[in-house]
Amino acid sequence: MRNFVGMLCASLLASPLLTAQSPPDVKAVYAKLCAGCHGDDAHGSQQGPGLAGSASVRRRNAQNLRNVILKGIPNSGMPPFDLPATTVDALAAMIVSLNASAAESTFPGDPAAGKALFLGQAKCNSCHMVHGEGSPIGPDLSNIARELTVDQLKQALTDPSARIAPGYGLVSLQLKDGGKLRGFARNRTGYDIAVQDLKGAFHPMGLDRVASVTDEKASLMPPVKVAGNDMQNLLAFLGGLKGVTGKLPSAPQALAGGVTFADIVNPKPSDWLTYNGNLSGNRYSQLKQINNANVNKLVLKWTYSIPLWTQFLPDTPYYRENMRYFGLETVPVVANGIMYATGPNQVFALDARSGQQIWAYSRPRTPGLVSDPSLGTNRGVAILGDNVFFVTDNAHLLALNRVTGKLVWEVTMPDEAQKYGGTVAPVIVKDLVIAGVAGGDWGIRGFIAAYKAATGERAWRTWTVPYPGEPGFETWQGNAYKLGGGSTWLTGSYDAANDTLYWATGNPWPNSDDRERGGDNLYTDSVLALDPATGKMKWHYQFTPHDTHDWDATEPNVLVDMNYKGQPRKLLLHADRNGFFYVFDRIEGQLLLAKPFLDRITWASGIGADGRPVKLPPSDLGCPDHATNWNGTSFSPVTKLYYVIAIEKCTVRLTPGSWKHPRPAEGPGRKYLRALHIETGKVEWEVPLTGPVDGKRVAGILGTAGGLLFYGDPSGYLIAADERDGRTLWRMPLNATIKTSPMTYSVDGEQYVVLAVGSNVMAFGLPK
Numbered sequence: 232m233r234n235f236v237g238m239l240c241a242s243l244l245a246s247p248l249l250t251a252q253s254p255p256d257v258k259a260v261y262a263k264l265c266a267g268c269h270g271d272d273a274h275g276s277q278q279g280p281g282l283a284g285s286a287s288v289r290r291r292n293a294q295n296l297r298n299v300i301l302k303g304i305p306n307s308g309m310p311p312f313d314l315p316a317t318t319v320d321a322l323a324a325m326i327v328s329l330n331a332s333a334a335e336s337t338f339p340g341d342p343a344a345g346k347a348l349f350l351g352q353a354k355c356n357s358c359h360m361v362h363g364e365g366s367p368i369g370p371d372l373s374n375i376a377r378e379l380t381v382d383q384l385k386q387a388l389t390d391p392s393a394r395i396a397p398g399y400g401l402v403s404l405q406l407k408d409g410g411k412l413r414g415f416a417r418n419r420t421g422y423d424i425a426v427q428d429l430k431g432a433f434h435p436m437g438l439d440r441v442a443s444v445t446d447e448k449a450s451l452m453p454p455v456k457v458a459g460n461d462m463q464n465l466l467a468f469l470g471g472l473k474g475v476t477g478k479l480p481s482a483p484q485a486l487a488g489g490v491t492f493a494d495i496v497n498p499k500p501s502d503w504l505t506y507n508g509n510l511s512g513n514r515y516s517q518l519k520q521i522n523n524a525n526v527n528k529l530v531l532k533w534t535y536s537i538p539l540w541t542q543f544l545p546d547t548p549y550y551r552e553n554m555r556y557f558g559l560e561t562v563p564v565v566a567n568g569i570m571y572a573t574g575p576n577q578v579f580a581l582d583a584r585s586g587q588q589i590w591a592y593s594r595p596r597t598p599g600l601v602s603d604p605s606l607g608t609n610r611g612v613a614i615l616g617d618n619v620f621f622v623t624d625n626a627h628l629l630a631l632n633r634v635t636g637k638l639v640w641e642v643t644m645p646d647e648a649q650k651y652g653g654t655v656a657p658v659i660v661k662d663l664v665i666a667g668v669a670g671g672d673w674g675i676r677g678f679i680a681a682y683k684a685a686t687g688e689r690a691w692r693t694w695t696v697p698y699p700g701e702p703g704f705e706t707w708q709g710n711a712y713k714l715g716g717g718s719t720w721l722t723g724s725y726d727a728a729n730d731t732l733y734w735a736t737g738n739p740w741p742n743s744d745d746r747e748r749g750g751d752n753l754y755t756d757s758v759l760a761l762d763p764a765t766g767k768m769k770w771h772y773q774f775t776p777h778d779t780h781d782w783d784a785t786e787p788n789v790l791v792d793m794n795y796k797g798q799p800r801k802l803l804l805h806a807d808r809n810g811f812f813y814v815f816d817r818i819e820g821q822l823l824l825a826k827p828f829l830d831r832i833t834w835a836s837g838i839g840a841d842g843r844p845v846k847l848p849p850s851d852l853g854c855p856d857h858a859t860n861w862n863g864t865s866f867s868p869v870t871k872l873y874y875v876i877a878i879e880k881c882t883v884r885l886t887p888g889s890w891k892h893p894r895p896a897e898g899p900g901r902k903y904l905r906a907l908h909i910e911t912g913k914v915e916w917e918v919p920l921t922g923p924v925d926g927k928r929v930a931g932i933l934g935t936a937g938g939l940l941f942y943g944d945p946s947g948y949l950i951a952a953d954e955r956d957g958r959t960l961w962r963m964p965l966n967a968t969i970k971t972s973p974m975t976y977s978v979d980g981e982q983y984v985v986l987a988v989g990s991n992v993m994a995f996g997l998p999k
Contacts (some may be wrong), residue, residue, distance in 0.1 A: 329472030345468025575607025604652025667719025826912025931972025
């Protein structure tokens, strides 16, 4: 069984099966009226199509088939049949049974013996995976019983070349440089081909590099030749494969060529292996093929469209209010020339050279969600070894095989029935995949959780809202702690040298009604420094104690090592939604600097020596509304400047006695690209941005060693600026809402800059 049961085609069903599944009178009626056209075994003839193992027939229900029998199909030559209702019903039921999935059928045989045969004599696992076991050379068979009929299942074993599964046609390539390549054409166009070799590695290339392509007609898999009982046992095993249902019992064997944690800690400049490009959270790339001398020549190289409104459209006030802002928020990951991008409950593997799809995974949207998860928001994947990790809208963490795109394991992150959702891109630390949850604006108890990347087993969970008896509970007065918020939907940063994970937390809930939540409300609006092996807290800092302004601290925590005020320091940089820019010594959590990066702040005069804000009396005009947002920031080791999108906007907040004087004007507000000096907090330069001023359209920043900053402005332009002064060097009107951050990578010596905008992933590069 060298190739695929996944190419499984058709022909188990012979007349004995009809006998077994149909009453004698129905068999006789079929033989008299139907067999002449549709074949004695229901597999068709020159006069008519097959009825068994037919995709078109499988889509019809019994009532539809009943109508066809009674009325006929005159244009195709099928006459109507005037038959008793019981006979018509029996015929329709028989035809339905001929197309039932294997999962709906009963198999004689011993599934355990079939599994032993699958793993042993037949050597099926040398090419196929089942529930994490085996090799992902061919199609994953974990859900094969739901995908094929009994007929197709047996045919796939006995005649695997009869029909080749899409994406698994064998090809042999003769390259113009004299090389040869044999494998599966996972994707091909008139200009490109993506070949998966027989060890599982992808080789995307343009056909200009190929001298000839030979399509092999036969399947790589030989027919399975086993004794009758063994065949029944094998079918019984395969017929029980109804999908992945949870974590794995043990770690599967790794395939050579996967991404290691060492790769993630020290990524090649050509790759972009995490949401932020590196674990420090600093979106700064060492690539410099595109630089301030040639960036004005950038052109669009390719686009890939991701469907946004798939399967389920919620009808909620939040959805109706925010759908106009909705667009992709994914930051793609690129490893070894393959890009992994996400949409609403979707993951796509693309050829990073051309954007051609290699595989796609999707599942239906989840009804009944709230906030951003209800919009289908997703920010990306993590990758380690042979798996790509993804959080669904309802906060399930999935592992997908990077070669097949099939589900390897799935776990539900929350155990509690609360309004949890998922939008975060996970992060890898050693052998763990770590992720957070959304929903803090609707009442959840936030947490961060770590899972063993190989199996999905939960290693630890750290709550952001303490319960009675836990440290920090004394900062909650009242009952709000039960659903206190503190969501964790922004990807964390990791310091490998200090072995510390840094994670940002969201606002307390209820957002503004604090009658049941007196006190500081730890650990909302905070940065948490955690031991990644256990989840235990090393230190924390709360940016906005007792927040009533919805000032999530879910902004980037950027880790930088440099001489700071004359001393070598390991720093953490954070520009918060409350309007202050913070610099910490990240080892002990010592606050080194806290300065406003806005022109106007009315809630606090500064940050005191004790690290707490020095609050001002309540003001009817609250400044800021939101000083910045979750999108990426960047620090340049060349200029020593920290770059952030700042929002100068105030909002009216009613205070006691407000009715006694006129309502203040909020003003139009303005957005800026600002460069901050990290030793003083001073704004070294700024660039005003034209366009809508709201917290929904705050695009992130990418810095590169080419001396450039890439960012999206509120009016829908992608801009390249000089990192020294912010001067615009290139711009492209994309005419869509930009809500995420650019990234960059290189393939075959060519650098690309990619941004998800609207429903498209767009790649730019220099002309050849």
